[in-house]
Amino acid sequence: MELIVDDQAPIHVSGREHALTGTAAAAQEAVRLALDCEELGWDGYWAAVDPGTVRHSHMLTAMASAAATITGSIRVGTGLVLPEDGGPVRGAAGFMSLAHLHPRRTDLIVATDPDAAHGTPFPGPRLTTLLAALRYEEAHGSPTASPRIWLTGQRAEDAAVAAAYGLPFCLGLPADHLPRPDFLDHYRKFCRTEAGPGAPRVALALRIACADNPDEAAALQALLAWAEPPTATARPRTLVGTPDRIRPHLAYLLDLYRPDTLAVSTPCPDHALRIRSYTLVQDLVTGLRPAP
Numbered sequence: 001m002e003l004i005v006d007d008q009a010p011i012h013v014s015g016r017e018h019a020l021t022g023t024a025a026a027a028q029e030a031v032r033l034a035l036d037c038e039e040l041g042w043d044g045y046w047a048a049v050d051p052g053t054v055r056h057s058h059m060l061t062a063m064a065s066a067a068a069t070i071t072g073s074i075r076v077g078t079g080l081v082l083p084e085d086g087g088p089v090r091g092a093a094g095f096m097s098l099a100h101l102h103p104r105r106t107d108l109i110v111a112t113d114p115d116a117a118h119g120t121p122f123p124g125p126r127l128t129t130l131l132a133a134l135r136y137e138e139a140h141g142s143p144t145a146s147p148r149i150w151l152t153g154q155r156a157e158d159a160a161v162a163a164a165y166g167l168p169f170c171l172g173l174p175a176d177h178l179p180r181p182d183f184l185d186h187y188r189k190f191c192r193t194e195a196g197p198g199a200p201r202v203a204l205a206l207r208i209a210c211a212d213n214p215d216e217a218a219a220l221q222a223l224l225a226w227a228e229p230p231t232a233t234a235r236p237r238t239l240v241g242t243p244d245r246i247r248p249h250l251a252y253l254l255d256l257y258r259p260d261t262l263a264v265s266t267p268c269p270d271h272a273l274r275i276r277s278y279t280l281v282q283d284l285v286t287g288l289r290p291a292p
Contacts, residue, residue, distance in 0.1 A: 001254075003285060004044040004075070005037045005278060006205055006265040007063070026059065027066040029271070034067035034074065036275050040282060044075030046263060048109055048205075061094045068102045077107030077150075082126045092130060096137035099145035106147040108134075109170060127151075127165065150203065156183035166192040168201035170263065173253070181256050203261035204253065207238040209268055210246055210280040217241045223269055238267055243280050251288050 007030060034045040047063035064078035078095060099106040110130065131149070138145055151162040152170035160183070162169035169187055184202055191200035209224060211217040221240045239246050254262070262285060266277040 001259065001285070002043045002203075002261040003041075003282060004046055004077070004203070004261055004263040005033060005042050006046050006048045006263040007033055008048050008207075008265045008267070027063050030063035030067045031070045032271060033274065034071050034076070037278055038071045038074045040275075040279060042074065042278070042282065044077065044107065045071070046077035046079070046107060046109060048077070048079045048263070048265070061098060064106075065098050065101075068098065068105065073105075075105050075107055075148075076102065077109055077148075079109045079111060080130075081111050082130065092133035092137055095147070096134060096145065099138070099147040103145045106145070107150060108147055109150045109152050110167075111152045127161070131165065152203075152205070156180070156186070159183045159187040160190075163187045163191040163200070166199045168199050168203065170203035170205055170261075171257065171259075172205045173257075179256055181258075184257060201260045202257065203263050204257050204259035205263040205265070206250075206253070207265050207267060208246060208250075208277065208281050209238050209240045209266050210277045210284070211242060211273075212276070212280070214242060217245070220268065220273070224267060243284055246281075247284055247288070250284055254285075254288055 030045070030047055037045060045064075045067050047060040047067070060078045060080075064076050068076040076098075078098065080095065095106070095108050110127070134147070134149065138147075149167055150170045151158060151165070151167045152172055153159065153162075154172050159169050159171070163186070169184075171184065187202070188200045193199060209220045211220050217240060224238055224240060239249055264278065264281055266274050266281075268274040268277050
């Protein structure tokens with residue numbers, strides 16, 4: 001099973017009130033995280049879509065480009081949101097420039113607009129336009145780039161679209177998500193393998209904050225409770241705890257969804273805490289991986 005660091009560090013435009021970080025600072029942190037995780041033995045780094053960056057996919061490309069330049073072998077991915085008002089082609093050229101510079105190492109994670117009106121159908125025509133633009137850029141640039149194009153979502157409809165287009169599918173799974181492995185079974189059964197390379201392939205995206213002992217886990221829990229205030233009906237979006245506490249939950253999810261790729265984000269507020277969490281998660285997954 002492939003292990004991916006899913007970096008959802010918030011990026012905000014300079015000058016915005018209460019700005020946390022700009023593009024340069026985010027790219028610097030991406031380099032640190034990608035280098036450390038490559039040294040740990042992770043397989044890839046994604047600068048993925050976060051609520052603070054959904055309007056600024058070019059920032060994600062800058063983070064991924066910095067990470068790809070400084071690392072040697074891991075896969076590097078960037079997020080791209082298909083907006084309601086069109087314009088999916090704008091992101092194609094920037095991503096393919098990254099793919100040309102780092103052939104056979106790049107992933108594009110395509111998401112829908114989280115601010116779209118409820119009930120809005122998945123933008124099939126815009127996805128078609130984006131894929132056509134990517135193929136054009138590849139044919140006229142570097143045919144050996146061979147990027148992997150993912151579709152990400154949380155709904156059965158998203159998985160069905162990925163199957164129809166022959167794309168790998170990334171299931172974004174909050175900690176309070178009700179188990180729905182059935183639509184992944186449907187995706188695997190009906191995915192058009194002739195439509196594109198790399199499919200069917202399933203990634204499971206989880207938020208995990210892991211600490212060495214109960215006291216450190218409690219401190220992380222308190223920090224996340226401030227960063228992710230719970231509602232009356234929702235449980236936390238992040239699995240938090242010691243390895244012994246997280247192990248049965250993670251084992252259940254891996255057995256239920258049978259992912260080919262596990263993409264892990266950790267909302268730990270400090271770089272050292274994030275690396276320690278990724279180290280503990282890697283140890284957990286290594287112990288839970290089925291024998292070849």
